[in-house]
Amino acid sequence: MSDTETGLRTGRSSPDLGVIAVGIALITAAAVIYADAAQMSMAPLYAKIGPKVVPQIVAGGLALFGLLTVFGAFRGWFPAREEEDAAGAVWVAAGLGFTILSLILHFGFVAAMTALFACTSRAMGRRAFLVDAAIGAAIGLSVYLVFTKLLSLSLPQGPLESLL
Amino acid sequence: MLETFAALGNGFALALQPDKLLFALVGVFLGTAVGVLPGIGPALTVALLLPVTFKLDPTGSLIMFAGIYYGGMYGGSTTAILINTPGESASMATALEGNKMAKAGRGGPALATSAIGSFVAGLIATIGLAFLAPALVEFAISFTSADYFALMVLAFVTVSATFGASRLRGLTSLFIGLALGLIGIDKLSGQQRLVFGVPDLTDGVEVTTLAVALFAVGEALFVASRHKAVVEKIEAVKGSVWMTKEDWKRSWKPWLRGTLLGFPIGALPAGGAEIPTFLSYSLEKRLCTKPEEFGNGAIEGVAGPEAANNASAAGTLVPLLTLGLPTSATAAIMLAGFQQYGLNPGPLLFAEKPDLVWGLIASLFVANAMLLVLNLPLVGLWVRLLAIPQPWLYGGIMVFATMGTIAAKPSVIELGMLLVFGLMGFMMRRFDYPIAPVVIGLILGPLAETQLRRALTISLGDPSVLVKSPISITLYVLAAIALLAPFFISALKNLGSNED
Structure with a gap:
C-alpha cells in the first residue's frame, strides 16, 4: 500500500x-x-x-x-493540493440546490434550468447574470419541448409549463 | 468460423435496415458533438445521452449507443488536437503531438491521421471482437459461480490498483463504489441494506446518476473552484485536411502497431486505454526515423496512440459482451444501459438474443464507417462547438446532467444524490482519487456478491469452493501479481537508489 x-x-x-x-x-x-x-x-x-x-x-x-x-x-503520501476558490464551487452547488428546491415547490423545469445555467455560468467567472438567465431559459424551454413533445418523457411542470 | 460469418451476416441484415442506420447516424452525430466539448470524455458522453434512448426499443437504443461510444471517442481526440484539453486520460498521448501539429499549422493532417487511424483500428478490432467473442463465450459457458467471482476480483484489482498514481487511493475508490452498490434491497434475501427508511433508496443507486454526478457535477465544481482556470487557445485548422504522401507513409505502420497494442490490452479484463496509448506513444518515438520531431508535432505520435485508443475501446467490449464484465467507466455505463432493458451481457446473451448481439457488433462497423465519412467534412462544425465560452459550456453541461437525472427519475432524493455525489466527485478530484473504480464498483459489486453467495450456497458455506478450480486459482494468482507487482518493482528501485 x-x-x-x-x-x-x-x-x-x-x-x-x-x-x-x-x-x-x-x-x-x-x-x-x-x-x-x-x-x-x-x-x-x-x-x-x-x-x-x-x-x-x-x-x-x-x-x-x-x-x-x-x-x-x-x-506525506498525498500530493499537494492547489489553492481553491470556494465561491465558484458554492455557485454551482447553489444552482443545483435551487433545482432541488424548485422540484419541491413546483417552480417547473424551465425556471430550474434558468437558475442552474445562470448560476453555473456565474461560477465560472462570467458577470452577465440576466443575459445568462435568458440563455438558460431558452435552453430549458427547448429541452422541455423536445423531451415532452418529441420523446414523450415527462419533466416537472410549473406555472409556465402548464400553459404549453 | 463459418458460424461467425453467418451470425455477422445476420447482424448486418439487421444493422443495415433504414431505421437502424438512422439510429446509428444519430448516435454517431450526438456522440461526436458531445464528445468534442472540452472536459467531456466518452464515459460522460454515454451517461449524458443515456436518457435520450429511454423510449427506444432495446436493439435501436443499443445501436445508437454503439454510435455514441465511437463518436464520443472520436470527438475526444478532436478536442485533444485542437485545444490540448484531453477529455480523458486515454487522449493525453494524442494531445502531446497532435496539439503541437495544430500549433505548427498541421492541424488538418493531424485530424486526418487520427480519423483514418481510428477507422483502421476500429475496423480491425471489431473484426477481432467478432471472432474472439464466440470462442470466449464457449469457454465462459463452463465458468462456475466461483470462477466468475475470481474473474471479478481480478477485474477489481486491475481496474483500481494496478495502474494509476496510488494503489491506496485506487482501492479506496473501488470500495466506495462497492459500498454504494450495497444500498437497496438485497436480491437474494429481500433484506434492506443502508436504506435508512428512505423509500427511494430501496432501488439502489443508479449508475447513470452516479456517473453523471462524479464526472459532470464533480468536474464543474472542481473547475469553478480553481479560480485561475486557464483558457486554452483553440488552434485553427490551417491547411488541407488531406494528408500528403509522406503523411500516409509515416502513418500506416503506427496505425497497425497501435491496433496490435490496443486491442489485446483492452480485451483483457485489465481496463483502461491509457496504458496502450502511452505504450504506443513511446514505441513510435523509438521507431521513428525522425525522433527529433517528437515533442514538436510528429505525425506518428498521433497516429499510433489514436489507433491504440480506439482498438482498446473495441477491446473492452469483448469482456463486456461475453462475460458481462465492464473494465472501464464507459463500459460500466453501457452495462447499465443493457440492464435498463433487463438484458444481462454474458455467454447466455449470445445464445438467447443473437440478433441483438450481432446487430450491435455489425452496428459498430457501420458507426465506424459513418465516422470516417462524417467527421472530416464536418470538422468546421466541431471546431465551432469548441469555441463555446467556458461559462456557457459548463452551464450547458449542468443543465444536461440535471435534465437526464430528472427525466430518468423526477425525485428530490435522486437530485439530492446528484448533488451529494457531485460534491464527492469534487473532493475526489481535489485529493487525486480515480473516478472510474467507483462506477465499476457500483455496478460490478452486486454482481460479484451474487456469484460469491451462489458459490457458497452450493458448497453449504465451505469457502474452499472458491479456490477449487484451476480457472479460479489462475485468476487469483494473476490478481495477486497485479496487486503486488508494483510494490516489488518500487522496492527493487528503492534498493538500487538507496534513498533512505
Missing part, C-alpha cells in the same frame, strides 16, 4: 489535515455500514452466507483504507 511513499514524499513536516479528514470520513462510513449489517435479523438459513457478509467485508476494507489514509497524512 506504500507505493507513493517512495516517489511522492514531499517532506511535509506537519500532517495534512484535509487527508486526515478524508480518512476519518472513510472510517465513519465503515462504521455506518457495519452497524447497518449488524442490525439485520437473519433467518438461520442465511446465517453464514447471508446479506451481512459482503457489507462486513466492505466495511472492513473501508476502515483499513481509512486508517492507512490517516497514517499517510502524517507520512
Whole structure:
C-alpha cells in the first residue's frame, strides 16, 4: 500500500489535515455500514452466507483504507493540493440546490434550468447574470419541448409549463 | 468460423435496415458533438445521452449507443488536437503531438491521421471482437459461480490498483463504489441494506446518476473552484485536411502497431486505454526515423496512440459482451444501459438474443464507417462547438446532467444524490482519487456478491469452493501479481537508489 511513499514524499513536516479528514470520513462510513449489517435479523438459513457478509467485508476494507489514509497524512503520501476558490464551487452547488428546491415547490423545469445555467455560468467567472438567465431559459424551454413533445418523457411542470 | 460469418451476416441484415442506420447516424452525430466539448470524455458522453434512448426499443437504443461510444471517442481526440484539453486520460498521448501539429499549422493532417487511424483500428478490432467473442463465450459457458467471482476480483484489482498514481487511493475508490452498490434491497434475501427508511433508496443507486454526478457535477465544481482556470487557445485548422504522401507513409505502420497494442490490452479484463496509448506513444518515438520531431508535432505520435485508443475501446467490449464484465467507466455505463432493458451481457446473451448481439457488433462497423465519412467534412462544425465560452459550456453541461437525472427519475432524493455525489466527485478530484473504480464498483459489486453467495450456497458455506478450480486459482494468482507487482518493482528501485 506504500507505493507513493517512495516517489511522492514531499517532506511535509506537519500532517495534512484535509487527508486526515478524508480518512476519518472513510472510517465513519465503515462504521455506518457495519452497524447497518449488524442490525439485520437473519433467518438461520442465511446465517453464514447471508446479506451481512459482503457489507462486513466492505466495511472492513473501508476502515483499513481509512486508517492507512490517516497514517499517510502524517507520512506525506498525498500530493499537494492547489489553492481553491470556494465561491465558484458554492455557485454551482447553489444552482443545483435551487433545482432541488424548485422540484419541491413546483417552480417547473424551465425556471430550474434558468437558475442552474445562470448560476453555473456565474461560477465560472462570467458577470452577465440576466443575459445568462435568458440563455438558460431558452435552453430549458427547448429541452422541455423536445423531451415532452418529441420523446414523450415527462419533466416537472410549473406555472409556465402548464400553459404549453 | 463459418458460424461467425453467418451470425455477422445476420447482424448486418439487421444493422443495415433504414431505421437502424438512422439510429446509428444519430448516435454517431450526438456522440461526436458531445464528445468534442472540452472536459467531456466518452464515459460522460454515454451517461449524458443515456436518457435520450429511454423510449427506444432495446436493439435501436443499443445501436445508437454503439454510435455514441465511437463518436464520443472520436470527438475526444478532436478536442485533444485542437485545444490540448484531453477529455480523458486515454487522449493525453494524442494531445502531446497532435496539439503541437495544430500549433505548427498541421492541424488538418493531424485530424486526418487520427480519423483514418481510428477507422483502421476500429475496423480491425471489431473484426477481432467478432471472432474472439464466440470462442470466449464457449469457454465462459463452463465458468462456475466461483470462477466468475475470481474473474471479478481480478477485474477489481486491475481496474483500481494496478495502474494509476496510488494503489491506496485506487482501492479506496473501488470500495466506495462497492459500498454504494450495497444500498437497496438485497436480491437474494429481500433484506434492506443502508436504506435508512428512505423509500427511494430501496432501488439502489443508479449508475447513470452516479456517473453523471462524479464526472459532470464533480468536474464543474472542481473547475469553478480553481479560480485561475486557464483558457486554452483553440488552434485553427490551417491547411488541407488531406494528408500528403509522406503523411500516409509515416502513418500506416503506427496505425497497425497501435491496433496490435490496443486491442489485446483492452480485451483483457485489465481496463483502461491509457496504458496502450502511452505504450504506443513511446514505441513510435523509438521507431521513428525522425525522433527529433517528437515533442514538436510528429505525425506518428498521433497516429499510433489514436489507433491504440480506439482498438482498446473495441477491446473492452469483448469482456463486456461475453462475460458481462465492464473494465472501464464507459463500459460500466453501457452495462447499465443493457440492464435498463433487463438484458444481462454474458455467454447466455449470445445464445438467447443473437440478433441483438450481432446487430450491435455489425452496428459498430457501420458507426465506424459513418465516422470516417462524417467527421472530416464536418470538422468546421466541431471546431465551432469548441469555441463555446467556458461559462456557457459548463452551464450547458449542468443543465444536461440535471435534465437526464430528472427525466430518468423526477425525485428530490435522486437530485439530492446528484448533488451529494457531485460534491464527492469534487473532493475526489481535489485529493487525486480515480473516478472510474467507483462506477465499476457500483455496478460490478452486486454482481460479484451474487456469484460469491451462489458459490457458497452450493458448497453449504465451505469457502474452499472458491479456490477449487484451476480457472479460479489462475485468476487469483494473476490478481495477486497485479496487486503486488508494483510494490516489488518500487522496492527493487528503492534498493538500487538507496534513498533512505
